[in-house]
Amino acid sequence: MHSLAALRVLAKPAGQLFVGRGMPIRTLSNSAFRGFATVESKKTEDSQQAKSGLSAAAIHSSGPLRNDWTREEIQSIYDSPFLDLLFHAAKVHRENFNPREVQQCTLLSIKTGGCSEDCAYCPQSSRHTTEVEASKMLERDIVLEAARKAKDAGSTRFCMGAAWREVGGKKSNFKNVLNYVTEIRGMGMEVCCTLGMLDESQAKALKNAGLTAYNHNLDTSREYYSKIITTRTYDERLETIARAREAGISVCSGGIIGLGETEEDRVGLLTTLSTLPAHPESVPVNALLAVKGTPLENQEPVNVWDMVRMISTARIIMPKSMVRLSAGRVRFSQPEQALCFFAGANSIFTGDKLLTTPNNEFTDDQLMFQTLGLVPKPPKFEQSSCSGGCSHSDAEPKHADAAN
Numbered sequence: 534m535h536s537l538a539a540l541r542v543l544a545k546p547a548g549q550l551f552v553g554r555g556m557p558i559r560t561l562s563n564s565a566f567r568g569f570a571t572v573e574s575k576k577t578e579d580s581q582q583a584k585s586g587l588s589a590a591a592i593h594s595s596g597p598l599r600n601d602w603t604r605e606e607i608q609s610i611y612d613s614p615f616l617d618l619l620f621h622a623a624k625v626h627r628e629n630f631n632p633r634e635v636q637q638c639t640l641l642s643i644k645t646g647g648c649s650e651d652c653a654y655c656p657q658s659s660r661h662t663t664e665v666e667a668s669k670m671l672e673r674d675i676v677l678e679a680a681r682k683a684k685d686a687g688s689t690r691f692c693m694g695a696a697w698r699e700v701g702g703k704k705s706n707f708k709n710v711l712n713y714v715t716e717i718r719g720m721g722m723e724v725c726c727t728l729g730m731l732d733e734s735q736a737k738a739l740k741n742a743g744l745t746a747y748n749h750n751l752d753t754s755r756e757y758y759s760k761i762i763t764t765r766t767y768d769e770r771l772e773t774i775a776r777a778r779e780a781g782i783s784v785c786s787g788g789i790i791g792l793g794e795t796e797e798d799r800v801g802l803l804t805t806l807s808t809l810p811a812h813p814e815s816v817p818v819n820a821l822l823a824v825k826g827t828p829l830e831n832q833e834p835v836n837v838w839d840m841v842r843m844i845s846t847a848r849i850i851m852p853k854s855m856v857r858l859s860a861g862r863v864r865f866s867q868p869e870q871a872l873c874f875f876a877g878a879n880s881i882f883t884g885d886k887l888l889t890t891p892n893n894e895f896t897d898d899q900l901m902f903q904t905l906g907l908v909p910k911p912p913k914f915e916q917s918s919c920s921g922g923c924s925h926s927d928a929e930p931k932h933a934d935a936a937n
């Protein structure tokens with residue numbers, strides 16, 4: 534479906550200056566005849582846009598922070614002509630952030646492999662035969678040394694991921710995690726964890742230990758979710774996100790593209806995220822890195838146009854959230870990454886690995902920052918309730934893995 538983006542432009546009806554992408558082509562691409570129904574249902578909105586000569590991206594790029602977005606509104610933003618979408622996302626980005634600042638996060642897998650969940654993209658699942666071997670939780674000295682190195686290299690947020698379905702009854706390992714959180718926070722870094730599902734008392738304990746953010750990704754749309762994970766429900770993910778937010782921890786939650794989902798699924802994911810009671814503080818946008826031995830090993834790589842469209846839409850509908858260019862960044866050239874930053878991405882993972890999958894070289898990232906005039910974003914220690922929260926799920930953290 535990705536390669537048809539250019540054709541959509543050609544299919545744009547004459548006279549509709551900035552109306553969304555060519556809907557008939559969209560129909561051919563991924564939704565069979567459903568696309569025509571979509572066109573019908575959006576007729577009024579499209580005709581208003583045609584009259585005003587403005588795209589949905591232009592129309593929705595100003596106004597108050599909203600968490601009452603409709604799926605149709607987000608679809609129309611997502612479908613806006615590419616350069617118009619990019620321009621308005623960049624404008625929103627500049628109105629809400631210093632566009633030169635990019636947050637650098639380092640992600641460490643503190644407990645790798647052997648996970649009982651069946652996430653189809655994840656090499657850490659015990660249900661898939663991959664090269665990742667299960668190991669015990671990392672010792673204190675190793676974790677703290679990794680955090681120190683990350684700080685010295687310019688990271689301001691240190692994220693720890695454990696391949697767990699849930700914290701559950703892992704009392705002694707959880708106690709270790711709490712100690713790691715407190716010690717790393719004491720180094721002057723923001724600290725994030727992705728440990729699977731949390732109950733209320735565990736969320737409070739993490740908050741009391743000094744945790745900045747909790748990552749729990751939704752991964753994809755509610756409709757497509759069961760094709761990717763069957764061992765945990767979408768609602769269970771939302772419940773963990775709510776527990777983190779209620780404990781006063783920032784929420785980090787996003788998803789992964791390239792799982793075989795449709796563009797409507799991508800919009801569905803963005804709709805759920807942007808209609809949470811508070812927008813996630815961080816929204817990781819991951820591109821699948823297909824790993825041999827997982828059910829998704831033969832998925833086609835995500836192209837940069839889809840990545841930019843996703844980032845731009847997230848930037849417009851969640852203007853105050855950090856949007857993280859996460860897993861899959863290693864596949865994008867520096868000019869492609871520049872496009873993602875221009876679209877509003879303002880956070881990356883640095884370090885050799887994202888849990889178990891490769892990441893960009895540190896020296897390459899330094900050169901890119903220099904070339905693009907980017908600077909590291911300083912840490913922030915007050916939790917914001919405004920736009921964000923953080924959760925765990927994989928692609929990035931996730932649960933990292935996907936995240937990775």
Ligand code: SF4
Nearest residue numbers: 648650652655696932
């Ligand atoms: S993504 Fe997280 S929950 Fe899913 S299998 Fe991997 S480690 Fe387990």
